[in-house]
Amino acid sequence: MNKPETTTKNSGSLSEVHQSVDTSKRTGWRRILSFIGPAYLVSVGYMDPGNWATDIAGGSKFGYQLIWILLMSNLIALLLQSLSARLGIVRGLDLAQASRNGYPKWVNIPLFGLAQTAIIACDLAEIIGMAIGLNLLFGLPLIWGISLTIFDTVLLLFLLNKGMRKMEAFIVSMVFIVGVSFLIEMFIVEPSLKEIAKGFEPTMLSGEALYIAIGIIGATVMPHNLYLHSSLVQTRKFERDNKGIKEAIKFNFIDTAIALNLAFFVNAAILILAAAAFYKNGLHEVAEIQDAHKLLQNIFGNVAPALFAIALIAAGQSSTVTGTLAGQIVMEGHLKLRIEPWLRRLITRLLAIIPAFFTILWFGNDALGGLLILSQVVLSLQLGFAVIPLIHFTSDKRTMKGFAIKTWVKILAWGSSIVIVSLNVKLVVEEIKTWGADGGWYVYVIIVPLAILIGLLLLYVFIYPLISKIKREQNVTPHGSALNIDEVEKIHYKRIGITVDFSKNDRNTIRHALIQGGKQANYHLIHVVETAVARYHGDSALDYETQSDTENLEKYRNNLAELGYKATIHIGYGGTVKAIVDITNESNLELLVMGAHGHKGLKDLILGTTVNSVRHKVTIPVLIVR
Template structure:
């Protein structure tokens, strides 16, 4: 049975319920649920995490491993809540937010979520470019430029199906894991000190600051949106038993995947501790520095594996980040655009700042841009975590699957830790910027930060005090209407677009069926020659004259058959000309022939039919 909250608004509709779990038994059934959390886990080992892990390991050795463990446990809790929301309600976090909060709130929520995704994507772009530079010597500006082709890769993977995409991501994660496993054997860390690093210790000063950075870079907001959507790619029985089983298997998936992410992050920190801290190199914060020093200490193998892992992490995180962009746009705004365009926009918004940073400030400024992206991420985190806890605690909408009180307490404590530490991080950054001077800090940055803080407070309080009935109208196209008595529509003025191809006979025939011999038919053709574009109706080139003669032949032919018609020639831009003729002659129906070309031909030849139907206010009949 389909979840009634779905209507027609399935999250990631291209792959919604595309993996059937019901036909499998035993281990094969458990394995059919494995996958979504691996796509999520790559966000926990993206290049944005590498900088904080490297800095922590090089400055404080193994001391901060327990911070990684704590942040991983918090991530496990929050990601399991995200999966529960998607499984039980059949909604992703963005759709649930649109239901649970007033309409106006969803606009800034979308803006913040999209900004966080762009900031995350920025980290992937920079990481990918650095990896290509380290491995092949490719200039950073070229590395950043070619990351735009990730859009094509994502479309290809999505068209191949969800399991193929998950296989690609898992292979990337496997490359990262194996690379660091081999590096562990090369650097030979101290097991005794690693175990000691798992014991909590009191942190202060710079150690506390880096610890905040590690936590802020670990739990990423877009992962919560993503996970609540990806779990819906599994098709299962929506009775109590089926939902309970799906929650259990997805928790196993999440636990395994996030522990793998913890291993990778711990490996980066341990690598930095064993390679740099032990050798007295305590100021290694840049990814390029880490690679260079690895080469000096251990030769060529370790740095090559380091670069390969960086590329794999960036590539896989990019795929999941752009998927999250689709989810927040459709969920918060009920807006759907072409998948390739949506992903291209997200990627360009990440590439442009990185591109111009290199042009204006040089390659060395990328490290600062990477840190800025993590600060932007931290600002948005509360806007995902707080609604998530509210939604999964709601006994009415979660039916019998609301989280237990002790889980709720742990979730609120975790969110409080994350929000407070991230607020501290943001305040520290603003304080640093203010010390450097600049009117924009007081005119723009501080007022924006205050407004964001007030919005966060509203997001927390609103569900507690509001008795607003949650709407289930989440369908992007609205709800079905009651169709009343149907009366025959008589069209008196019908436009027919012709291009003198073999399609014309079919187009004209369909138009005549609509209006019969009582209607008047307007035969429309547009001349697109250069002369016609510049001279309009005064054009007398051969093509214009030939087209006018052919149009007149159609009119005479229709007159012989007993139909009234007139000829109308447009000049220049096809869409604009057809729209103008339609409006000037007050047409009631427009009949157009479609050639059936698509893909590359659409990009080259244009999509006249689509453009016209969006610009006219009358019915358009498209004939193939």
């Protein structure tokens, strides 16, 4: 039986948690529940602060009229997310890895850039939402609220170390808080059930109603969720035969349907809340989240606005975690580049904080609403670059084998993509016209040419899989393919470096080094003095620590000489990593033996990761001894 291609555990998407949830040992409802989780992480993207802005504007201006737009958006999202899950389950690849495998190398660079920009735009919406929520609940100034969001990095680091199930539990609890908050608010505002039901009836839209409807669709179907879902389904371990794959697809569809219907409930609740609280009271121009909170307080007292702020904070916090995971998937998939999750989270967060920070400083708090809408426009630009490849990949019978999507699903998917892309293009064109009306030269010099280039790239992404007949053999994993190993000859090292710090670890480090070279090798004992004096004065430093460390190195050398080993001592000064690398290069070492202390997590952030940094900067083998 031909099995669809897959990645190994170590090289799979989100390798830290790849196949970390075993479903094979569970039966009945427990087996179904073991697949539940990935879609809940995805669903938070459908109820982030960017959605709140469009839902509030739609409800306050047009009452219940646009509920059917929310329903249509949710059905399209359900279709696309189920395709994303299918890709991850069947091929064992996330959408970014599949794009790298399916398109020329040069295309993946702009695809990564666009996806990363979308993630930053999404993160921007979450920063603004979080800051507004803290301001509404505790009166914290927006500038301080935005600054505090940088500490989300620590939360993510903690959750990643706790494992996938703990992270999913955190996200589900945040979603639960949002859902319960709005459920209680529904009882407070008492909306008309008859008018809600009428809102599900499709109507012709024009003018501002059409514009807001486009905004709702653009804010609902988010590109990074397609990358995220195709990766998260791979955290489940199941039998990779036809029966196991069919079962995984079915259970993940159930997971997706439940999670996205919950997201639809939240979005509909926001729109209904705006319709019942503002539209019915003649307040048709409520588009800002802060205004909505203020008016809720005026009309319904303190409970409704407090719940509103709590839900906003929960939505921003949960979206932050999933945005980080999406960023990791996009970088590893498109570029084969893997960095520490906390570092890429920090970079993404800083890139999102800077525009929010300067918007407040230059234009004041009132400009954040406009920045929130801009973030949704940026998301709209990227959507086609995720949707079109996804449909191509899941339609490919050569790679999907018997799990390629059926013709009727393909028609629905392409129809949905045409609707999404065309409406989002209309939204972008309208925004460019608005900016151009203000007379900004940058619109015609920078934005219009950039939009044309992006449009041409989108056309290429659509056409290439249809016309390309070249069978490219590309690695689908970040590490490449296994090589044939020939007969192994013993390597004789003549110059071996040993880093020492005069701790109890030195004995073990030196012992392992001596085993590698025997009595024929020359051993170079390396120690770095990190005192302030040593940093500034280098080899002219004569402070107590430098003298003491030199004496200790001499003792090691004499001790080795008595045992019949040749040794040379080296003292480095200042930065540990740079000093070790410099000594290694200057002494033409062939092997470097280092002791590892075994600290991790926050200790790495405080104490640094010398071994890892040195390993990346030298070109010789490094033996790490614990």
